[in-house]
Structures are given as C-alpha cells and as structure tokens.
Amino acid sequence: MSNATHAAGGSAARRPSEPGFARRLGHNVTDTLVMAQRNLLRYVRLPRLLMFSSIQPIMFVVLFAYVFGGAIRTPGVNYINYLIPGILIQTVLFGATQTTTGLADDLSKGIVDRFRSLPMARSAVLAGRTLADGLLRNLFTVGLMLAVGAILGFRFEGSAWQALASVGVVAFFGYAFSWISALIGLLTRDPETAQVAGFIWVFPLVFASSAFVPVETMPHWLQAFAKVQPISVTVNGVRYLTSGGAAPGVAPGDVWQSLLWGAGILLAFVPLAVLQYRRAV
Amino acid sequence: MNDTAIHVQSVRKSFGSVQALDGVSLDAPRGKVFGLLGPNGAGKTTLVRILTTLLLPDAGEATVLGHDVRSDREALRPRIGLAGQYAAVDENLTGRENLVMVGRLYHLGLAEARRRADEVLERFELRDAAGRTAKTYSGGMRRRLDLAASLVGRPEVLFLDEPTTGLDPRSRRDMWALIKELVGGGATLLLTTQYLEEADELADRIAVVDHGRVIAEGTSDELKAQLARDYVEIGVERPEDLDRALRSLEGVGGDAGVERESLRISLPAPNGARTLLEAVRRLDGADVGLVDVGLRRPSLDEVFLSLTGHQAGQQGRGAGGGGAERGTNARDDEEREDEARDEVTA
Numbered sequence: 001m002s003n004a005t006h007a008a009g010g011s012a013a014r015r016p017s018e019p020g021f022a023r024r025l026g027h028n029v030t031d032t033l034v035m036a037q038r039n040l041l042r043y044v045r046l047p048r049l050l051m052f053s054s055i056q057p058i059m060f061v062v063l064f065a066y067v068f069g070g071a072i073r074t075p076g077v078n079y080i081n082y083l084i085p086g087i088l089i090q091t092v093l094f095g096a097t098q099t100t101t102g103l104a105d106d107l108s109k110g111i112v113d114r115f116r117s118l119p120m121a122r123s124a125v126l127a128g129r130t131l132a133d134g135l136l137r138n139l140f141t142v143g144l145m146l147a148v149g150a151i152l153g154f155r156f157e158g159s160a161w162q163a164l165a166s167v168g169v170v171a172f173f174g175y176a177f178s179w180i181s182a183l184i185g186l187l188t189r190d191p192e193t194a195q196v197a198g199f200i201w202v203f204p205l206v207f208a209s210s211a212f213v214p215v216e217t218m219p220h221w222l223q224a225f226a227k228v229q230p231i232s233v234t235v236n237g238v239r240y241l242t243s244g245g246a247a248p249g250v251a252p253g254d255v256w257q258s259l260l261w262g263a264g265i266l267l268a269f270v271p272l273a274v275l276q277y278r279r280a281v
Numbered sequence: 282m283n284d285t286a287i288h289v290q291s292v293r294k295s296f297g298s299v300q301a302l303d304g305v306s307l308d309a310p311r312g313k314v315f316g317l318l319g320p321n322g323a324g325k326t327t328l329v330r331i332l333t334t335l336l337l338p339d340a341g342e343a344t345v346l347g348h349d350v351r352s353d354r355e356a357l358r359p360r361i362g363l364a365g366q367y368a369a370v371d372e373n374l375t376g377r378e379n380l381v382m383v384g385r386l387y388h389l390g391l392a393e394a395r396r397r398a399d400e401v402l403e404r405f406e407l408r409d410a411a412g413r414t415a416k417t418y419s420g421g422m423r424r425r426l427d428l429a430a431s432l433v434g435r436p437e438v439l440f441l442d443e444p445t446t447g448l449d450p451r452s453r454r455d456m457w458a459l460i461k462e463l464v465g466g467g468a469t470l471l472l473t474t475q476y477l478e479e480a481d482e483l484a485d486r487i488a489v490v491d492h493g494r495v496i497a498e499g500t501s502d503e504l505k506a507q508l509a510r511d512y513v514e515i516g517v518e519r520p521e522d523l524d525r526a527l528r529s530l531e532g533v534g535g536d537a538g539v540e541r542e543s544l545r546i547s548l549p550a551p552n553g554a555r556t557l558l559e560a561v562r563r564l565d566g567a568d569v570g571l572v573d574v575g576l577r578r579p580s581l582d583e584v585f586l587s588l589t590g591h592q593a594g595q596q597g598r599g600a601g602g603g604g605a606e607r608g609t610n611a612r613d614d615e616e617r618e619d620e621a622r623d624e625v626t627a
Contacts, residue, residue, distance in 0.1 A: 118434075
C-alpha cells in the first residue's frame with residue numbers, strides 16, 4: 001500500500017509519521033498546554049464555578065476561626081495562624097475533586113473520543129487537566145485564602161522565602177493529589193458518581209489530620225493514623241514554613257517528608273491514570 | 282498499488298457476552314462514500330471505533346490507508362477525522378476556540394490553526410456564531426461544528442458516525458448538502474446510518490450490517506436489483522377477474538403472487554418495462570377489468586427489511602404454511618436469504 005503515502009501528498013510532508021524525540025516532546029508540551037488552556041477557559045466561561053468553589057473554603061475559615069476555634073486549644077500559637085496552613089491544604093484537596101468530576105464529564109460526553117482519535121499525546125488530556133485544575137486554579141484559591149486569612153489576622157512569621165516555599169509546598173501537594181482525583185474520575189466515568197466518589201476519600205483524610213486540631217487531642221488509635229498520614233505531614237511542613245519554625249511540634253523534616261509524599265504519589269498515580277485513560281472506552 | 286482506503290477482514294469484537302462484530306469484512310475505495318447501513322446495535326459504531334483507533338479488535342485485520350489499526354495507530358491518527366454520534370465539542374468554548382483547539386492538537390501552528398478554523402467556519406456557515414459558546418448552538422449547528430472539527434486537520438479519510446441522527450428534517454438536508462460537498466472535494470468517507478434514505482442519497486457503496494455481520498454489499502442500485510426485483514402491480518375490479526388475469530398471464534414474468542382481499546396481483550418483472558407491456562397486452566386481450574397497472578421498483582427500504590427483517594422472522598416461517606397465496610414471495614425470501622449468505626462468505 002505504498003500508494004497511501006503517495007496520495008497523502010503535501011500534507012504528509014508537513015506531518016511526518018514518525019517525529020523525532022525532540023519533536024515529540026515539543027508536541028507533548030503543546031498538547032498539554034492546549035488542554036490546560038481549554039480547562040482554564042471553563043472557569044472564564046463559568047465564573048459561577050470559580051465563585052462557588054471559592055466560597056466554600058472561605059466558609060470553612062470563618063467556621064473554624066469563629067465557631068470551633070474558641071474551643072480548640074493550640075498551645076504556643078494563635079489559632080488563626082494554626083488554622084490557615086490546614087485550610088490551604090484542605091482547599092487544594094477539595095479543589096482537586098473538580099478534576100474528578102471534570103474528567104468524568106468529558107468521558108460521558110464523548111469529547112474524549114475526539115481527543116483519542118487525534119494525533120495528540122495520550123497523556124495530554126490528563127496533564128492539561130491537572131495543570132489547570134490541580135495547579136493553576138489552586139494557586140488562585142490559595143492566594144484568595146491567604147487574603148481572607150490576612151483579614152482575619154493571619155500573619156507569615158518567617159522569612160519571605162519561607163512564605164513563598166509554603167505556597168510551593170501546598171501547590172505541589174495539591175498537584176500530586178489531583179492525579180489521584182484524575183484516576184478516580186476515569187474509573188467512575190459518570191459525573192454524578194464522580195461528584196461523590198471524588199469527595200468521600202478526601203474528607204476523612206483532611207479531618208483526621210493536624211489540619212484543624214492538634215492530633216494529641218484525638219483518641220490513641222486515631223492518633224496513630226493522624227500523625228503519619230501525608231496530610232498531617234504536609235500541614236505540619238507548611239505550618240513550619242509560615243511560622244518560621246516557631247509553631248510547636250513542627251520540624252523542617254515535615255517539609256521534606258511532604259515533598260517525598262508528593263513525589264511518591266506522582267510516581268504511582270501518573271502512570272496509573274495514563275494507563276486507565278488509554279484503557280477507557 | 283491499490284485504491285482501497287479501508288480494508289477490513291474478518292474483524293471480531295465482543296463486549297463481555299455481547300458479540301458486537303462477528304467477522305466483518307469490507308473494502309472501501311478511495312475518494313468514495315462508503316455507507317454502513319444497519320439498525321441500532323448492529324455494530325456500526327463499534328466498527329467505526331476500531332477504525333479510528335479508539336478500540337482494538339479481538340480478531341481479524343483492519344487497515345486504513347495502509348496503516349494497521351493495531352500496530353500503526355500513531356501514523357494513522359493524523360490522517361483521519363471522526364465526527365461521532367454525540368457532537369463531541371466543548372460546550373464552554375466558542376465555536377472558533379473549539380476548532381483552533383482541534384487544529385493545535387493536529388499540531389498545526391497557532392496561526393495556521395486559526396486560519397484553518399476560520400476557513401471551516403466559513404464553509405459550514407458558522408461564521409456568525411463563531412464567537413458564541415457551543416452551549417448556545419442548536420442541535421444542527423452543533424453537528425456542523427462537530428463535522429467542522431473533524432475536518433480541521435484535512436483528514437484523508439473521514440468517519441461520520443450517524444451524522445444526522447436526532448436532527449430535524451431541515452438540518453438533515455443541510456447536513457447532506459455539506460457531506461456531498463465534501464465528497465466533491467475528493468475525500469474518502471465512511472458513513473454509518475440507520476436511514477436508508479441517507480445511504481441511498483449519499484453513499485456510493487453500501488454495506489448492510491446486522492448483528493455484527495455484513496449481510497449484503499454493493500451500490501444502492503445493485504442492492505435493489507440483486508435483492509428485490511421489479512414487480513408489475515395489477516389491481517382488478519372483481520374477484521373473478523383475478524383468475525382470468527392469472528390465466529392470461531401464464532408464461533409472462535415470474536410466478537405471480539395474489540392478494541385476494543385487495544384484488545391485487547404482483548408479478549415479478551425480470552425484463553422490466555417489456556414484462557409490463559406484455560402483461561398489459563395479455564390482460565387487455567383477456568378482457569380483464571383493470572383498476573390499476575404499474576411497474577413498481579422496490580425501495581431500498583424493502584431491500585433493507587427483506588435483509589434484516591427475515592432474520593427475526595426466520596423461526597416463525599415454515600410452521601405457518603398458510604401463506605400459500607403469497608407463495609412466490611416466500612420463495613423470493615429464501616432466495617434473498619441465500620444471496621445474503623453468499624455475500625457473507627464471499
């Protein structure tokens with residue numbers, strides 16, 4: 001069937017069927033950015049979505065700062081400074097659930113069929129989605145939460161570098177988790193199920209952690225879990241950075257551990273999600 | 282050298298216990314419209330998904346433009362376009378953004394993708410709506426946008442999976458006009474449809490698919506000629522005219538079928554108009570009171586029903602035996618069935 005390439009004529013010359021590695025990599029990056037742009041445009045076209053997904057974490061700040069906060073003892077640090085690192089992590093994790101619903105929505109609507117029939121990188125649908133939802137949008141909500149926190153009295157107590165690093169740790173951890181959300185979205189497939197499934201596993205992880213209350217106040221069996229799980233580790237690491245090391249019970253090691261968790265999650269879940277995407281019909 | 286764009290040989294695919302494709306074979310020529318005609322659940326979409334690299338076949342061989350759909354997907358994808366049953370566009374993007382996005386994913390440069398998007402928007406009469414989000418489009422506009430998206434990358438083979446399902450008659454006509462225009466441009470097109478009219482209107486060659494098999498293949502004329510022959514329809518005035526007519530028609534055409542209640546005779550007309558003339562002469566000579574005489578061409582609808590319908594009715598036949606009056610038609614059915622089988626094994 002040598003005729004096939006012959007008949008392609010000019011178009012085949014423009015689109016070599018076996019691009020080199022550099023070209024391939026370039027395509028991967030372009031594909032990912034195009035997909036990320038598509039997902040970000042969703043927030044521009046549906047400002048409601050961004051608005052309501054921002055209101056929820058604000059309500060949590062107010063709820064904990066004013067309703068529960070009075071009853072929570074955090075020796076050595078005022079509660080709003082204790083709370084904000086937890087809120088930041090909660091925000092990015094709850095936000096990651098939109099990756100789950102968004103992907104399930106795409107799968108149910110057939111647009112993924114179009115993407116899969118295109119000569120684009122297989123990973124780009126997921127990489128673009130997680131880049132848009134898991135990183136860029138999260139950075140926006142993190143900024144918003146920091147502003148709300150500042151109004152309520154939150155202050156960075158460490159250096160500017162530590163402040164910046166704290167945002168970096170939050171963003172990286174949120175990005176890593178969005179790949180777990182992506183996998184769940186691919187597995188659940190329909191948006192309604194994804195809505196629930198994307199959320200339930202995050203909920204206990206966030207609340208059985210050091211995000212809102214010191215883990216020492218929990219029963220022993222729960223402490224055993226709460227102390228070592230990645231969300232506590234990350235919250236402690238962020239708390240170390242925002243407090244400039246002044247908060248009790250936190251250490252620089254928490255920051256490194258959190259980064260390791262993030263890297264480990266990416267190493268495990270990026271391949272799993274891409275594999276599931278290839279298999280999804 | 283060959284002029285085959287799509288080659289499918291004994292392809293099978295099952296989902297659990299459901300055998301979606303049960304040994305499909307077909308060859309679609311280059312630069313033509315190949316119609317895949319069949320009822321819901323016949324396996325059309327499954328075949329399209331296999332040919333567009335969305336699904337792997339369980340067994341058999343399938344190549345598009347010489348690329349194996351299993352092992353050569355990367356090379357195939359830039360050369361094909363797919364417009365599916367569900368308009369696969371992003372509703373939150375504008376029409377133009379959708380097309381630019383697809384162009385970028387075909388790895389056109391940004392400027393080229395934009396230029397190309399405007400070109401197809403113009404062609405599909407979507408220019409005025411280009412800046413609106415696809416959410417605000419009507420069903421027909423969405424399909425047009427979907428079709429436009431499949432053309433952005435200048436595919437050499439285009440797959441249209443039920444392009445007009447769910448459209449109102451006017452939008453369907455518009456869609457047909459667009460598709461015909463595409464074909465004029467020399468594209469190879471594989472179109473699935475459950476509408477005979479659509480296959481008749483658009484396709485150069487048609488494969489009739491049922492239960493995951495190709496049960497007949499040919500041009501629409503070939504299918505009509507091969508599977509259901511022309512008939513002379515005769516309507517008489519009184520019941521006694523029926524017998525007189527039948528006697529006078531002996532030796533003309535094929536074995537006549539009689540419907541006593543409606544006073545009608547249907548006479549197979551292998552020689553078309555010549556059979557008609559001869560029949561009229563004989564009837565006139567026998568002084569039969571005629572209400573109506575005419576040559577009737579079978580519609581593709583009847584071909585389709587005779588092909589797919591008999592499968593369901595197969596078990597029911599034979600036991601009845603009471604269909605003596607329509608005996609000839611029953612015999613015809615058998616012939617059609619045999620022909621359909623030949624087609625499958627061919």
